[in-house]
Amino acid sequence: MKKMLQYLQVVITTAFVLTACVPSAVVVRERPIAPGYVVTRPAPPYPDAVWINEDWIYRGGRYEYVRPHWERPPHPGHVWHGGYWENHPHGYAWHRGHWGR
Numbered sequence: 001m002k003k004m005l006q007y008l009q010v011v012i013t014t015a016f017v018l019t020a021c022v023p024s025a026v027v028v029r030e031r032p033i034a035p036g037y038v039v040t041r042p043a044p045p046y047p048d049a050v051w052i053n054e055d056w057i058y059r060g061g062r063y064e065y066v067r068p069h070w071e072r073p074p075h076p077g078h079v080w081h082g083g084y085w086e087n088h089p090h091g092y093a094w095h096r097g098h099w100g101r
Contacts (some may be wrong), residue, residue: 025093026058031085032065039068048073050080056094063094074099 034054041051050073055066073079083097 025086025095026063027088027091027093028063029091031092032056032063034065041068042070045070046072048076052080052097053082055083055097057096058094077101 044051049070051068052066052071053068056063057066058064071080078099078101081098081100084095086093086095
């Protein structure tokens with residue numbers, strides 16, 4: 001029983017540390033504008049390719065646009081959950097897309 005409690009304590013502590021290290025979305029005063037070019041979706045490069053429409057990365061004190069592209073799911077059965085902008089009292093924050101079931 002004591003070993004089980006120690007194991008559970010390690011698991012909970014590890015989960016807490018890992019979630020504390022995940023950066024939250026960064027709020028910016030003005031929502032950046034995507035480049036004005038037209039993106040034509042090319043044919044998928046392989047059978048299980050998934051189209052990633054829009055993404056933004058916060059780098060160097062600002063959000064940088066990531067062009068739409070094809071990606072391979074990390075595991076069979078995973079689907080792409082697209083990112084989105086969220087309104088905040090002081091501006092906007094981008095929540096990045098992610099793979100999930």
